[in-house]
Amino acid sequence: MTRAHEGATLWLTGLSGAGKTTIADAVAQRLRSEGREVEVLDGDELRRGLSAGLGFSREDRDTHVRRVGFVAELLARHGVVVLVPVIAPYASTRYEVRAAHDARGSSYLEVYVATPLGECARRDVKGLYSKAAAGEITAMTGVDDPYEEPDKPDLRIDTTGMDVAASAQHVLDLLTERSLA
Amino acid sequence: MTRAHEGATLWLTGLSGAGKTTIADAVAQRLRSEGREVEVLDGDELRRGLSAGLGFSREDRDTHVRRVGFVAELLARHGVVVLVPVIAPYASTRYEVRAAHDARGSSYLEVYVATPLGECARRDVKGLYSKAAAGEITAMTGVDDPYEEPDKPDLRIDTTGMDVAASAQHVLDLLTERSLA
Secondary structure: OOOOOOOEEEEEEOOOOOOHHHHHHHHHHHHHHOOOOEEEOOHHHHHHHHOOOOOOOHHHHHHHHHHHHHHHHHHHOOOOEEEEEOOOOOHHHHHHHHHHHHHHOOEEEEEEEOOOHHHHHHHOOOOHHHHHHOOOOOOOEOOOEOOOOOOOOOEEEOOOOOOHHHHHHHHHHHHHHOOOO | OOOOOOOEEEEEEOOOOOOHHHHHHHHHHHHHHOOOOEEEOOHHHHHHHHOOOOOOOHHHHHHHHHHHHHHHHHHHOOOOEEEEEOOOOOHHHHHHHHHHHHHHOOEEEEEEEOOOHHHHHHHOOOOHHHHHHOOOOOOOEOOOEOOOOOOOOOEEEOOOOOOHHHHHHHHHHHHHHOOOO
8 A cells, every 4th residue: 555654663762751752742743743643652641541450560561562562563554653752671672562563564763862860860850750769669760670771772862951842853854864754 | 634534443343253353354455445544453463462461351351342442543543444353242341442432533333243143153263152062161252251232333234144245335335324435
């Protein structure tokens, strides 16, 4: 089937507070204004819709990431640009999601939002770092739970001192470079 | 956003062996040949992708149906015609899925593939009815597990003595009638 545009999954991986959702929303807005089909697969909505009952153990995180990857591929298959601002802390699971896209011929790009932990904790958008510091929550990625850095992301963005528009532009440039926008 | 076509979810509910998947595949083929974006959400692939570990208790069936409904709506939102040949035995859960579509302004049609139990068991496509009769499996919908018939489906098809093309045509007529094809 010929489509006006090919779909793709852009997975924005990185720590809580790194800027994943903010960048995803800005990219989505730009692409929608150009008439593209865009979906932002928001972590919280997905946890309710797909993964109610799962927690934050390695096994549960992996199951959740695989499900989100499954849904993203289904959408990408039909010409949707799917932005996924989900931490996805484990390299092997991210690799599985990429492989599932490759197997179906769907494009998958990994964007590492590499804002350092100190800056994420300083912003503390959801107040989670201070809760983790106070011992009120555990299994906080980057604090007392692992985050495995991507070693070959398609794009790496450190948002320290960079505004949202500039970060979003890097992602849009990547899409253009890969003939996806 | 203007799209060439609106998406929709067509849920084909009915007993095992009623003809749900066969009809869904025939409708999908016709719509694809007209250039539509079509997805058949196959029950077995979805159980692997979304619901590994869930069984066939009422609670697990309901969770699975809700997840499939969530994914179907995401696709329908982006102009895809989503065919869902999944038993979905409980009326209240089917209603929930419809309501979730309504809440997002996505079209949802219920097709009741109403082939009677006797005919389904005679066909026994997957050999499940004979296994149930032999006591080798339990929780078989229509045998020792409930199936709540839809009371107001958008379409009712009894495939007894009806060929696949005719059944598929009824579904395509429904789409035309609702301005979705």
